[in-house]
Amino acid sequence: MKKTLSILALSLMLVISACSSSQPSAGGSATGAAEPKDLIVAFGSEPVTLDPQDTSDGISNNANELIFDKLVTLDKDNKIVPQLAKEWEISPDGKKITFKLREGVKFTDGTPVNAEAVKYTFDRVINKDNKLNRYSLYAEFIDKVNADSEYQVSFDLKFPFGPALISFAHTNGGIHSMKNLKEKGKDVGKSPVGSGPYKMKEWVPGNKLVFEANNDYWGDKPKSKTITFKPVPENSARSIMLETGEADIIVPVVTTDVDRLKSNDKVKVLVEPSSRNLYMSINTTRAPFDNPKARQALNYAVDKETIVKKIMSGQAKVAEAAVGELVWGFSSVGAYPYDPEKAKQLLAEAGVQPGTTIKLWTPDGRYLMDRQIAEFIQGNLQAVGLKVEFRKWEFGAFQEATRDPKAEFNLALNSWGASTNDADWGLRPILMTKGASNYSKLANPEIDALIDKGMKSANADERKKVYVDALKLIKDQAPWIFLLDYKQTTGYRSNLENVYSWNNERLILRDVVKK
Known part of the structure; x- marks a missing residue:
């Protein structure tokens, strides 16, 4: 385990640490070997885009957490843990962060996850001409991105920035396939390619967005065969879908339905x-x-x-x-x-x-x-x-x-x-x-x-x-x-395990197991 403390830690709301490559890939431990099933999630609206760097709404971020991996992520307790980076180091002056990447990881189009892909992703978002929604999240503190070697990437910072690591752990830090970005350009938000445990299968606007398992995923194998997002603006309709089993998870739960749903032994409600x-x-x-x-x-x-x-x-x-x-x-x-x-x-x-x-x-x-x-x-x-x-x-x-x-x-x-x-x-x-x-x-x-x-x-x-x-x-x-x-309120069927959210309201579906 490698730990580097620097003046960046002084900001702190999170402990900055570099952990070993044996950490779970998505911030949660593997849960049994249940046969993957289909999971249906009803939200109040649908995602806007599946381009992490152009995303500013929570539901799009929930979707992007399935498709894309980041350099680092959060675990169930909101602590920073490795993802595509197996370790990192912060320079003594706090103005350089170096990440060592896992080797042999591939995007779902078969291209390698390497320093060039990381550099291309971040160079794109910090380029003001691209006018991406999350330009300011990264461009304000990143001066330059360096592909030091095939599996090492470093960031020169404009100044020591306290929330730097947590910014890389943000869903907006998802790493794109460089090949797909070049091919799709501005349309990448409808045709995303990441290295995560799921890939987009079908998007019918206003009706459903379907993700299917990436069976070649480098980390813990996908827990669901498919995950379907359904936009259901009517609060009571979401609750009824949960009660009837038409939906496995609903977000949010309308306040007037919380007590009724809690009395149903087939349903659980999280208030976090x-x-x-x-x-x-x-x-x-x-x-x-x-x-x-x-x-x-x-x-x-x-x-x-x-x-x-x-x-x-x-x-x-x-x-x-x-x-x-x-x-x-x-x-x-x-x-x-x-x-x-x-x-x-x-x-x-x-x-x-x-x-x-x-x-x-x-x-x-x-x-x-x-x-x-x-x-x-x-x-x-x-x-x-x-x-x-x-x-x-x-x-x-x-x-x-x-x-x-x-x-x-x-x-x-x-x-x-x-x-x-x-x-x-x-x-x-x-x-x-x-x-x-x-x-x-x-x-x-x-x-x-x-x-x-x-x-x-x-x-x-x-x-x-x-x-x-x-x-x-x-x-x-x-x-x-x-x-x-x-x-934040989440309703889910009692036959599900490991349903949780980070306190920034990312609903983490990677680890959900349906019995």
């Missing part, structure tokens, strides 16, 4: 901690919410406690900051209290006339109780004198529409899982001026400077202080209606 929060993006580029006072008013207008108690049945908590309490760097800056009169006062001070029409958009079925929460917020805002035009969307179309610089919404219901479990990735993509998922379109130089400082500092204590200041300023600027921190 999550790093995901839910918020209402406020379009800061459109009047009247280009004024921070008007944005603060919306926060006072919304009854978050009732959302948590009544709509979420207690399976969430009122958000106390722009990142959840499981995220490294979190500090409570306090929730806006429910105060409709204060909301009316601030709206008047901001010059917002009673009866002003605003547009509220929401996905339907992507996040637990998303539409119901949006409808409740519509009522709250109407109660303080605003006229609210409500529109629900299919998730893929919703993402595309809200990213449009000319988008005409005033409010859009969004959620973010800080999937590196670090405040850097909890804030940078969604609140920096050029963040890829900055749906509020906030442009605040002071917030930008704090997030940048937090990213580039190698001192853990300094980083924590920076994030305290950042979270306070974000609350004051109110680019969102701060709503809640989710718990």
Whole structure:
């Protein structure tokens, strides 16, 4: 076992260690030798793309975890363990990470997993011209990728970056077949080739996405013959599918069904901690919410406690900051209290006339109780004198529409899982001026400077202080209606073993065994 400690460890939310090549490939131990069966999983929506570096939604990431291996991954306890890399070393100055790869591993198209494939994958994502969604996750800290030899790849970093290893363990770090990338180009998200235990068999948009076992997989053999993702936006329909056995796993479980499902001996429900929060993006580029006072008013207008108690049945908590309490760097800056009169006062001070029409958009079925929460917020805002035009969307179309610089919404219901479990990735993509998922379109130089400082500092204590200041300023600027921190709920049939999620809400299906 090789361990290298460096100043990168100082950030820490995860122990940085290099483990032996005998570790399980997907972060879980082998479970028996049961005959592989077909597994059906019902989600609230379907994946957007099967290109890891262009993926920004959780369901696509769940799919990509089946197809792609990464240099390192997480185990069941959210600790970093080897995957394609059997060991690694961090230079004393923290500005170089070297990975030694497993030998003889192949992609499902038969081409070798080697340093050139790793380099090609990361060179592609850090090339700004490719305009991939996860450009900023890697380009901000990777300076250069080097194929040192056939099975050794190294990364020169722009600065010592605390969350570097966990960023490589992120699903967005999945390694592509270089041959397939060159052949498919921009269409690779519909025709992916990785080195994981499953490969895509069939994708019928709006109906199903089917993965079949990669029987030549280098690690533990696939536990399922096929895994099928089915998009089922209607919450109650997913629960019924679980009860009847039409689905083996459902995500999420609607809060109103949890107690009933728990009483069914053929079904189990997991309620686990999550790093995901839910918020209402406020379009800061459109009047009247280009004024921070008007944005603060919306926060006072919304009854978050009732959302948590009544709509979420207690399976969430009122958000106390722009990142959840499981995220490294979190500090409570306090929730806006429910105060409709204060909301009316601030709206008047901001010059917002009673009866002003605003547009509220929401996905339907992507996040637990998303539409119901949006409808409740519509009522709250109407109660303080605003006229609210409500529109629900299919998730893929919703993402595309809200990213449009000319988008005409005033409010859009969004959620973010800080999937590196670090405040850097909890804030940078969604609140920096050029963040890829900055749906509020906030442009605040002071917030930008704090997030940048937090990213580039190698001192853990300094980083924590920076994030305290950042979270306070974000609350004051109110680019969102701060709503809640989710718990993650998963329902599954009792004949399944080893069902679990990481706390960044990746549902890990590689190790599930169906009896």
